[in-house]
Amino acid sequence: MSESDGLTPAEARIWRAFPRGESVDFRAAQDEDPALGDAWGAERTVRASVLRALLVKAPQEEGEIAALKITGARITGVLDLKHARIDAAIRLSHCHFDGVPELYGAQLRQLNLSGSVLPGLTSATLRVEGVVRMTGCRVRGPVRLGGVQISGALFMEQARFTAPDDSEPVLQLNQAVIGADLWAPEMRAHGQVRLTGASVAGRINVQDAEFHQPGGTALDAQNLTVGAHVRARRIRTRGGVELRGSRISGRLDLLHARLSHPGGTALRASSCVIGELWLHGGDRIEGALNLRRSRIEIMNLEPEMLPDQVHLGNLTYTALTPHEPAERRLPMLERDGERYEPYGYEQLTAAYRHVGDDEGARYVQLAKQRRRRTTLTWYGRVWGYLQDGTVGYGFRPLRAALWLLSLTAVGSIAYGLDHPRPVKAGEAPAFNPVFYTLDLLLPIVSFGQESAFAPAGWYQWLSYALIVTGWILATTIVAGVTRTVSRP
Structure with a gap:
């Protein structure tokens, strides 16, 4: 072109x-x-x-x-x-x-x-x-x-x-x-x-x-x-x-x-x-x-x-x-x-x-x-609430100390006002309400108080409650600490 x-x-x-x-x-x-x-x-x-x-x-x-x-x-x-x-x-x-x-x-x-x-x-x-x-x-x-x-x-x-x-x-x-x-x-x-x-x-x-x-x-x-x-x-x-x-x-x-x-x-x-x-x-x-x-x-x-x-x-x-x-x-x-x-x-x-x-x-x-x-069965959720409320699943360890101090104070006051009777008169050590309460709360520790004294009436029910609470508290603490230590 x-x-x-x-x-x-x-x-x-x-x-x-x-x-x-x-x-x-x-x-x-x-x-x-x-x-x-x-x-x-x-x-x-x-x-x-x-x-x-x-x-x-x-x-x-x-x-x-x-x-x-x-x-x-x-x-x-x-x-x-x-x-x-x-x-x-x-x-x-x-x-x-x-x-x-x-x-x-x-x-x-x-x-x-x-x-x-x-x-x-x-x-x-x-x-x-x-x-x-x-x-x-x-x-x-x-x-x-x-x-x-x-x-x-x-x-x-x-x-x-x-x-x-x-x-x-x-x-x-x-x-x-x-x-x-x-x-x-x-x-x-x-x-x-x-x-x-x-x-x-x-x-x-x-x-x-x-x-x-x-x-x-x-x-x-x-x-x-x-x-x-x-x-x-x-x-x-x-x-x-x-x-x-x-x-x-x-x-x-x-x-x-x-x-x-x-x-x-x-x-x-x-x-x-x-x-x-x-x-x-x-x-x-x-x-x-x-x-x-x-x-x-x-x-x-x-x-x-x-x-x-x-x-x-x-x-x-x-x-x-x-x-x-x-x-x-x-x-x-x-x-x-x-x-x-x-x-x-x-x-x-x-x-x-x-x-x-x-x-x-x-x-x-x-x-x-x-x-x-929220994904667990009802009893799993109950156990979870216990761990959460007591020690925050192990991520709130101070809660365990607060629970222990509170329960120790309650037991010490209660048993200090009304000493339980000795199991064997003349053989029991001097009663100490603080260490007696700790004996009930701490399942792996013994100060010789729990076995030497036997409370009666509602004090006996209080001792049962402290023992059960102690086991629950100890178990949740162990579970929480284990979870915390083993985290990646």
């Missing part, structure tokens, strides 16, 4: 600029809106077939590097580059596309669609040697980028993705391989965004982004692999966030996030491996939080953000920050509606021991025994 083959003046201008890599800017003003491009005239209208012919033919000039650089054009028809190999960089910024570009299976050096308005994009299995820029793009139909391989970064800052219906995700990056960062702060997606099985060697930045799919999954990123951090500060979601099976080497940063999926799971990060999880400073999560079977090195969790349903079965973590009293952390274990799982209590106990808070660790262990008590 040449200029004599029916090119319009606008197309001829592009044809001349391409071999030298020069930019062609059709804009009348820097701030004009490409969404109004369907009203642009012939002076800035370019046929997609002409651009395809230009890229495929790729005319060259000696000593120059060819590139297609167009700004502010209306592109009519379908830009069909399926399976094409294009060596020239492509920049079609602030353009208005009438048709959906077809880039399926193409191999490109670089692609820049920044600021453009498109009815969709079909680019599955696309390969790009450099970066792909969709900064500020507005796309009114599905963006199909499944299986793309981008050696550099993918930029989608302030991009807007919508679709006429919910038949498919508005942005598909499933199985994508990105060699650097996925950069999309302030992105807006009205419809599902799919990142299942994607791999990002660098960071993902979706700070201040919005994902809107009420009643469904707003962000589906199952089995996602990220080599560095996921920065998702202040994101707003209406719909579920799915991260099941993902591996994030650095932080999953959800500071000041607003996650909402009423009646469903707002954040599912189960079976994940994450360096750090930050859930801090944001609104209370609306919907369930699921972290089952995940391994997280550091969890920065603010209790106020946690929802009514928190699923932590087999969650493993090393540290829990910021440091909070155990009373504020325990509700997250009690909000799991499933059956009693001791593992969660052991993990929380280990987190408190990790920072040297032994009192907090004991409090968690006491709560664990109380939760376990």
